Amino acid sequence: MxxxxxxxxxxxxxxxxxxxxxxxxxxxxxxxxxxxxxxxxxxxxxxxxxxxxxxxxxxxxxxxxxxxxxxxxxxxxxGRALLNARKADATQVNDLIQTGRLLCYPIYLRGMRLCSGSDWETPEALFAHMDPEQPDEFWQLCNRLWRFFIARNENELLLRTVDSLGFQEKEPPQSSPEDRIRYCSHIKNLFQTVKSGGEPQETELEQIFGPYKRAAGQGEDRQFLQMVSPCPLLAKTDTLERRFSLVQERYSTVCLDLLGLIAIGRYQPGDRLPTHDRLQEIYGVSRDTTVKAVRMLQDWGVVTTAPRRGICVEMDLEGLKKIRISPESIACHVRRYLDSLELLSLTVERVASHAAVQARPEEVEQLRKDINRQWEQPYEHQLIPRTLLDFIAEHAGYHALQSIYRMLAWNLSIGRSIPKLISPDKNPQNILIYRQCMNAADLLKSGDAERFAMAAVNVFEQIRRLIMEECRRLGYWDAAMLVYDGKSLWR
The missing domain is CATH 1.10.10.10 (Winged helix-like DNA-binding domain superfamily/Winged helix DNA-binding domain)
Incomplete structure (x- = not known):
């Protein structure tokens, strides 16, 4: 594959x-x-x-x-990144700046905290060569410096997510040597704080993004470069989801998602799956992709196809448990799932706190009802974390942030599609996650945005720990880790 x-x-x-x-x-x-x-x-x-x-x-x-x-x-x-230029919309730029503020701070900090000993040699060498008297090279080296800390997390999805915002290609306009000297002092202070085990203040982190915020504020009366590389700063934010979907292995994604729906009981033996035309609409793929996906299910004996009968489910849950699927054949999906959970648990606190402010009381009450209803329905309890994440994504407030979190919500559904990874029964782990999600909704109803955000962190960190344990137990972990070498991203 x-x-x-x-x-x-x-x-x-x-x-x-x-x-x-x-x-x-x-x-x-x-x-x-x-x-x-x-x-x-x-x-x-x-x-x-x-x-x-x-x-x-x-x-x-x-x-x-x-x-x-x-x-x-x-x-x-x-180069390709600068083929086209146009005047940027300040609102659009600000949308990306605010998305970067909510996403990037915890990512940069975690990358720094993961550094020890000789790991610091590269960023310190880059920092040493940042000459305030050479503005072009200064900002190029600065971009490489921050990208190192992103890559230090050893998560390719995380790296591509930050790249999609385009900060790595953008240089703040008209900075003076004094501005660049002050910028260096902020970086030096930040390094010292992290190395000593301290917690950087929000104001310290704000100073790092200060030049980019000034650029956003000048968006109406200044020319900005329109990047057309895979990581455009000023690209229309509603294309982020499409760019993410382009890098997925489409037919196996469709196949495993249908397998997951059968596993949770959405489709029973004898039921018909949607037609190829409908599958194309649901998944946004070509007919060739749906044909390949259904053929894979046929090869496993999960479905049969016949003229005028359509695509019929043949296998029940017990049969699905006996399907022999090599870890290598689903390694990409497992790795994407693990990477998504890591990115989610790393950034959800700030995003959930921001989303809490945007939610109306009637929407919060509907969230509580949805969670309770799903718990009472057979199999639907598995969808409860996705419901909470969809709520956070919907109220994220910024288009770019919504696009990224909708991508994470979609990737969260990968879990129910990976054979034997998630139990359809209400076991102690499922009960705990349900209670954690309801607790989060109750805290949101009470108006406590900070505790709601921490409750959301607990939910998705708990899921991440459980999935990591299960992947190791089922033999999926090693194959998933071979999909790419995380250390090669930064070493």
């Missing part, structure tokens, strides 16, 4: 990371395509496409009958 990230994009980003981090310094000649094919376990066509993109972005020089050569550790101004 292919990886859940388009192969040439994955190869592009892995090589790009190595160039930007100095593993492949300027002047390095890359190995031949056949060597790269073996190293990245992919086809020559994929390698060729990845190298072409790196050349377009100004990282490589490609000459006939010569190996590609690294010519820059930074994207060239004339």
């Amino acid at each position: 292919k990886n859940d990230v388009i192969q040439y994009e994955r190869t592009y980003h892995r090589l790009k990371n190595k160039i930007e981090c100095g593993i492949l310094p300027v002047g390095t000649r890359l190995p031949g395509r056949s060597v790269l094919c073996k190293e990245y376990n992919t086809s020559e066509r994929t390698i060729r496409r990845a190298l072409e993109l790196l050349a377009q972005d100004g990282y490589l020089e490609i000459t006939a009958r010569k190996r590609p050569t690294v010519i820059s550790a930074f994207a060239a101004p004339q």
